[in-house]
Amino acid sequence: MLSMLAVAVALGSWTTCPAQVAPAGEMKTLATVAFSGYGEVRADLDFIGKIVENAELGSGLEDILLMMTKDKGLQGLDKTKPWGLLVQTDGQQFPIYGFVPVTDVKTLLSVFEDIEVEDEGGLLKLSLEAAPAPAFVKEANGWAFIAANAEDLANVPDDPTIALNGLHERYDLAVKASIKSVPPIFRQSVVGQLRLGAEAGLQRMPDEGEDEYAIRTGMTRRAIDQMVTMVEELDELLLGFAIDRDNGSVYVDVDVTAIEGTKLAEQFATVKPGPTDFAGFDLPGAAITGNWVGTLSDVEVAQAKSSIGTVRQTALESLKEEGLSEAELELATGLLNDVLDVVEQTLDAKKVDGGVVVMLEPAGTAVVVGGTIADGGKLEAVVKRLVGIITQDSPELADAIKLDAQTHEGIRFHVFTMPVPEEDAKKLLGESIEVVLGVGTDSVYLAAGGNASSLLKQVIDKSKAEPGKVVPPLRIAVALTPIAVTAAQAVPTDVPGTAELLQKLAQDCQQTGGKDHISILSEGIPNGTRTRVEIEEGFLKVLISNGPLLMQTFQSLSEVMGGGKEDPFGDALQ
Numbered sequence: 047m048l049s050m051l052a053v054a055v056a057l058g059s060w061t062t063c064p065a066q067v068a069p070a071g072e073m074k075t076l077a078t079v080a081f082s083g084y085g086e087v088r089a090d091l092d093f094i095g096k097i098v099e100n101a102e103l104g105s106g107l108e109d110i111l112l113m114m115t116k117d118k119g120l121q122g123l124d125k126t127k128p129w130g131l132l133v134q135t136d137g138q139q140f141p142i143y144g145f146v147p148v149t150d151v152k153t154l155l156s157v158f159e160d161i162e163v164e165d166e167g168g169l170l171k172l173s174l175e176a177a178p179a180p181a182f183v184k185e186a187n188g189w190a191f192i193a194a195n196a197e198d199l200a201n202v203p204d205d206p207t208i209a210l211n212g213l214h215e216r217y218d219l220a221v222k223a224s225i226k227s228v229p230p231i232f233r234q235s236v237v238g239q240l241r242l243g244a245e246a247g248l249q250r251m252p253d254e255g256e257d258e259y260a261i262r263t264g265m266t267r268r269a270i271d272q273m274v275t276m277v278e279e280l281d282e283l284l285l286g287f288a289i290d291r292d293n294g295s296v297y298v299d300v301d302v303t304a305i306e307g308t309k310l311a312e313q314f315a316t317v318k319p320g321p322t323d324f325a326g327f328d329l330p331g332a333a334i335t336g337n338w339v340g341t342l343s344d345v346e347v348a349q350a351k352s353s354i355g356t357v358r359q360t361a362l363e364s365l366k367e368e369g370l371s372e373a374e375l376e377l378a379t380g381l382l383n384d385v386l387d388v389v390e391q392t393l394d395a396k397k398v399d400g401g402v403v404v405m406l407e408p409a410g411t412a413v414v415v416g417g418t419i420a421d422g423g424k425l426e427a428v429v430k431r432l433v434g435i436i437t438q439d440s441p442e443l444a445d446a447i448k449l450d451a452q453t454h455e456g457i458r459f460h461v462f463t464m465p466v467p468e469e470d471a472k473k474l475l476g477e478s479i480e481v482v483l484g485v486g487t488d489s490v491y492l493a494a495g496g497n498a499s500s501l502l503k504q505v506i507d508k509s510k511a512e513p514g515k516v517v518p519p520l521r522i523a524v525a526l527t528p529i530a531v532t533a534a535q536a537v538p539t540d541v542p543g544t545a546e547l548l549q550k551l552a553q554d555c556q557q558t559g560g561k562d563h564i565s566i567l568s569e570g571i572p573n574g575t576r577t578r579v580e581i582e583e584g585f586l587k588v589l590i591s592n593g594p595l596l597m598q599t600f601q602s603l604s605e606v607m608g609g610g611k612e613d614p615f616g617d618a619l620q
Contacts (some may be wrong), residue, residue: 048127050170051346063447063598064401072136072303072511073134073135073136073141074134074136074224074227075132075134075136075209075227076133076134076135076140076223076224076227076228077130077131077132077133077221077223077224078130078209078210078211078213078220078221078222078224079130079131079144079219079221080128080129080130080131080132080210080213080214080217080219080220080221081128081129081130081214081216081218081219082214082218082219083126083127083128083129083147083214084120084123084125084129084219085125085126085127085579086128086218087107087218087587088104088108089104089106089291090289090291091104091106092104092109093102093289094289094458094586094590097294097563097583097586097587097590098433098587098590101561105149112180115157115245118156118157119149119157120154120155120157121153121154121156121157122148122149122150122151122152122153122154122155122156123146123147123148123149123154124147124148124149124188125318126147126209126475127147127188128147128207128210128214129144129146129155130144130145130207130209130210130214131143131144131145131589132144132206135138135227135229135353137164137229138229141193141195141197141198142193142194142198142329143191143192143193143199143202144191144192145189145190145191145192145202145206145266146190146192146333147188147189147190147604148185148187148188148190150186151170151190152170152496155170155172155183156188160174160175161173161174162174164293166182166196169182169183169184169196169199169263170182170184170185171182172192179194179470181193181194181197182195182196182253182455183201184196184199186202186204187204187205189202189205189206190280206442213284213286216286216288216289217286217287217288217299218287218289219286219287219577220285220286220526221284221285221286222282222283222284222285223282223283223284224281224282225277225281225282225283226280226281226282226305228568233277233278236277236295237274237277237278240270240273240274240277241270244266244267244270247266248263248266248267255361255364256363259361260356260359260360260614261357261360264352264353264356265353265356266415268349268352268353269282273347275309275310275418276310278612279308279310279311280302280303280304280305280310281303281305281306281573281574282301282302282303282574283300283302283303284299284300284301284421285298285299285300286298286299286301286304288449294561294581294582294583295580295581295582295583295586296581296586297578297579297580297581298332298578299577299578300576300578301571301574301575301576302314302574302575302576303571303572303573303574304573304574305573306439306573309345310484311573311574312343313343313345313346314570314573314574315573316340316341316342316343316413317340317516317519317568317569317570317575318340318387318519318569318570319339319515319516319518319519319569320339320340320341320399320516320517320519321514321515321517322337322339322401322514322515322516322517323399323401323418323489323509323513323514324337324399324401324417324418324505324509324516325337325401325508325509325512325513325517326401326490326504326505326506326507326508326510326511326512327402327403327414327416327505327509328401328402328403328508329403329504329505329508331405331528332403332404332405332525332528333404333405333406333524333525333528333532334402334403334404334520334522334523334524334525334527335401335402335404335523336401336402336403336521336522336523337400337401337518337520337521337598338398338399338400338519338520338521339398339399339400339517339518339519340398340399340519341396341397341398342393342396342397342398343396347393347394347396347542350393351390351393352388354390358382358383358386361382362379362382364381365378365382367499377431377435381431381432384424384425384427384428385425385428387421387424388419388420388421388424388425388428391420391421392418392419392420392421392573394420395418395420397418398417398418399417400415400416400417400418401415401416401417401505402414402415402416402522403501403505405495405501405528405605406528406531406532407438407497407532408528408560410476410495410496410497410500410501411439411474411475411476411495411496411497411532412480412493412494412495412496412497412498412500412501413493413494413495413498413501414490414491414492414493414501414502414505415491415492416484416489416490416491416505417489417490418488418489419488419489419490420488421488421489422485422486422487422488422489422490423485425485425490426458426460426485429460429485429559430449430460433447433449433460446462446463446464447460447461448460448461448462448463452499453580454484454502454503454506454509455506455510456486456487457485457486457489457502457506458484458485458486459482459483459484459499459502460482460483460484460485461480461481461482461483461499462480462481462482463478463479463480463481464478464479464481465477465478465479466478466479466496471583473535473536474496474532474536475495475496476496476497477496478496479494479495479496479498480494480495480496480498480499481493481494481498482494482498482499482502484502484506488505489504493508508540518567518568518569519568519569519570520566520568520577521565521566521567521568522565522566523563523564523565523566524563524565525562525563526555526558526562526563526564526584526585526588527552527555527556527558527562528558530548530551530552530554530555530588531552531555531556533548533551533552534548534549534551534552550592551592554587554588554591554592555584555588556583557586558582558587558588559584559586560584561582561583561585562582562584562585562588563581563582563585564579564580564581564582564585565578565579565580566578567580
């Protein structure tokens, strides 16, 4: 905060020439930085202090500032208004200026003893020993405008907050970049560098086979084409951080928007809420839950099928070099083609729908992931043929693999069961592990863990009970409490101090009242998408209050994992 008044001094080190002020209307804003202001920061600290039961947190900021400024404080600063920074261009020059609300700029500058201030006819020249060039300040209408070049302050606005476009109201701190405002010559330079760098990295490696090389180069070129499209068709990028005192959470937004009418904008338009056939993944008490739903664009389908085509071609060529008999080659080729055919048919449907859940329970930890598929029967036939080959080669596995073990709500279960040999692992997984493949006409599930079949049935039943439930394009939520409780129960007792530390962490988590989640939410916005990472106040309280505790835990575990002590997890960890 205290450094922001001198930001243009630092910027002066790379601003190579003074900007010529262009006529009104010709300047475009390349980047905007918005800061909600001192008053909001103080209120946020009071909020955090309430969470961690430290009522002095907000007032502590005032005490620190008084100590740093020899009891002057931030005299001359208007603590009720936002701050900002703008980077602009007329296509050739890039003027930069910041602005801070003031009641008296000279009084405020007098707080910083290492800044030398000279009055130069309406402007203040600031010199800092550590800075390579001076900065200039202009006071107008209750604002102090600061820039590396005096010319950049010739036409400052009466109200600079208009340029922030409300960012200071939505976020505590936000940075927005306008990609479309970057002069074409610079964008073309970026595109050229991308392609040049890609070509330099496409040389075949000494130990790289022809099939691996073909797959890698194909994927790289498609990735570069996508990046070039982004450079050419993106409108704006936004990164915003906010503390939501009303809802008791902290979140970060990443917004990406495309120029209206472009193919990229059409692609973003498919990101929107939709009905799901897999609402059952949102189970209460789960450590991790997630759902995704959407529609693939023609571009995405074409790119994916192109990749699959490359994989198919190179894999088939590789099979011919494996020394297989004619019958074995025919079988392997058929299985590979059947699997890839199912994937392509699923892509052709352009439907994305699925979910994931992780349940952490004593002797019943399990994970289930599933989604829509074009031809479950065809995939199932491939699996059965593979199992036949496996059990023929390894008869001892026949008792562990049960095809068509049971059917639940039209989903056929194929189960592989194995015992858990390690005592430590039994605390987490139980006596045995199940791996369950569940296949329906147009759906497929994979479950694994100590209680996989039971958890899969819960997911299926809840999905059947909520058909067509509308969900966001993407939502992943992680709950801290079940993770901490399970870790405390499962940790080996011979890790010094860790059991006690995790017990304390688990107890604190259980006091959060369920507000212990960190979530990732994706949603559509006009011509773009927004991804929000949000942390609830209970999660924050545990992390802040137990910072030293967590560091000790990680240190103890890292000593074990690093080989400094005998590894008590043994093979169970692997």
